[in-house]
Amino acid sequence: MTSVLLWCLLIGTGLLYGAAVRHTAGVTITVAAGLVAAATVVAAIHGWSLPAVAGAALLSGGVAAVVWAFGRARRRARTRQDALAAHRAARSEARDATADAVRLRMAAELHDTAAHRLTGIAVAAASALHLADPALRESALRHAEEAARLSRAELAGAEATVSDLVAIDTLVADWSEPVCYRRTATSTSPEVAAAAYRVVREGLTNAARYASGAQIEIAVLGESGHLTIEVSDSGGEQKHGDLGTGHGLAGLATTVATCGGTLEAGPNSSGWTVRADFPAPAGMIPFRGTWWRGRRAWDAALVGLAIALSIGAGLLPGDTPAPRKFLVLGLLFLLHALPLWWRVRRPAWSLAAMLSIYPVAMAGWTPTPAGDLFLWGWWVELAQLYAFGAYHPRRKGVLAILAVGLVGGLALALGPGIVGDRTAVWAVLGAAVTILSAPAWAAGVLVARVRARRRAAEVTERDLLAGQLADVARGERERVVAGLRRTAVRHADAVVAAAEKGDLGAVLTAARAGLDTFRRLLGELRQPVGADGPPPTLAGLEVLAARRRAGVCHVGDPDGLAPELEVGVFRTVEEMAGERITVSYLPGGVVVEGSAGRHSKRRLRTLADAYGGALTAEAGGDVRVWLPT
Secondary structure (H helix, E strand, C coil): CHHHHHHHHHHHHHHHHHHHHHCCHHHHHHHHHHHHHHHHHHHHHCCCCHHHHHHHHHHHHHHHHHHHHHHHHHHHHHHHHHHHHHHHHCHHHHHHHHHHHHHHHHHHHHHHHHHHHHHHHHHHHHHHHCCCCHHHHHHHHHHHHHHHHHHHHHHCCCCCCCCCCHHHHHHHHCCCCCEEEEECCCCCCHHHHHHHHHHHHHHHHHHHHHCECCCEEEEEEEECCEEEEEEEECCCECCCHHHCCCCHHHHHHHHHHHCCCEEEEEECCCCEEEEEEECCCCCCCCCCCCHHHCCHHHHHHHHHHHHHHHHHHHHCCCCCCCHHHHHHHHHHHHHHHHHHHHCCCCHHHHHHHHHCHHHHHHCCCCCCCHHHHHHHHHHHHHHHHHHHHHHCCHHHHHHHHHHHHHHHHHHHHCCCCCCCCHHHHHHHHHHHHHHHHHHHHHHHHHHHHHHHHHHHHHHHHHHHHHHHHHHHHHHHHHHHHHHHHHCHHHHHHHHHHHHHHCCHHHHHHHHHHHHHHHHHHHHHHCCCCCCCCCCCCHHHHHHHHHHHCCEEEEECCCCCCCHHHHHHHHHHHHHCEEEEEEEEEECCEEEEEEECCHHHHHHHHHHHHHCCCEEEECHHHEEEEEEEC
């Protein structure tokens, strides 16, 4: 009968390992449950007693737990190896993606700065040409000259970055038309302030293009960290609609979403309203993944195996102790096995709990001698010593080895077959146990060293690539700026020259020519220089989001993110839909939040499971994907 159970376990574990490597945790659980059920049924069919059947179930459960942990570890390792290979293969494409990202950012900056300045010049010049008021013409010429000079500086990258809401006050004050302006918000983050500035600037520019002569109202309202920007016009004549590029509001929505906000634009009772809402920062919400999907599954598997090899094996047919005595043994076995769950987090406490069962046996309260218990469960202490070596300082590991040798030697020395000077025997056996236990700790130390070297090599490799990409970004920005100086800046100079001569007609012509050049430059900047599909990196993620006109809000610092996690984040965002996606970088991993359809959810669940993470579906089709480090 035992051979039949053994064959059942061998076949079942093979199937379980294959399922754990190739399928999600949910599928693997089904296979594991089938293995335990098959072993239990086989034992029951062969007429085993109820305790023996329970022992077969426990034994098969412990074996299944270890095979589960092995398979899940292999699945995670293979996924990360494949992701790392994909990241390395995409390094040449990452340079192109970095250049594309710079070009897309420059396109947004060029749209905001040049469009705003040149549109204001064209509108003011056209309005003044239709009137004979000398004061208005003089004001239009002065405004054209000042705006053109500012545009030239901005296009050359000389303007300071907007970092607070005060810049909006200056923007509104410099506008050529009267504006009803109200601001109650006093402060916000630099990123949100820059986005709010862009919302106001785009609203003013569009009002000048499509609602000439309209009354404009701007509100910048803040309450408890929540910021609302609203730009409304009362409607007017569309005299300059041909000055637009068609990308302003779409790009603005992406910018707002990148800061975690939402943008709405549409008609009001008589004109048009643009409204942006930036909620108060909620901070990073911790994500608690399911332990049985990730690395903690190893700890649980070891607990299960320890129970299976002690309680489960003790219940199998054979010389089973009396129920009362076995109950005492069972409690001791549980006390010996359960601390494995804390072997990494609380190693000293865990080892102390394991060793505490032997004094009970030494006192004669168990039917099995303490030495026999130690030899049967010694591997549990060895697993704890390995954890000391792999995760903790060496000093603690040395003390742990000595503790195991001291207690184990004493348990063996007090055995019924030992005669003579037990103190001397204790010293000899303790030294032997110490020597034989040391390799487990040394193996942990060796694994920790290999892991540290691999991490150091990855950090060096990552820093080298980051430096190369920074050089690419800097070079691309300098190239684009140089091109702007040769083209769009030339038209700004033409506006300045015409304004200095007092020729409003030439000012209008130069401003329109500048806008035409500006449209062409935007088209060129939005054309990718790299491959059609961006590489699976953070730079590629920026390009992917820009092409989809989606905003990716990064919460936390992505610096130091492992390459394989970069790939995981990219592939997760690639499966998501919607205008706003949030990526939060937490100490233990990354959380990606967004919308996903039914089929995308299935693929995202598989992806998260392969990394040892999880997917949580929320109302409205939103999902949260957890990718642990």
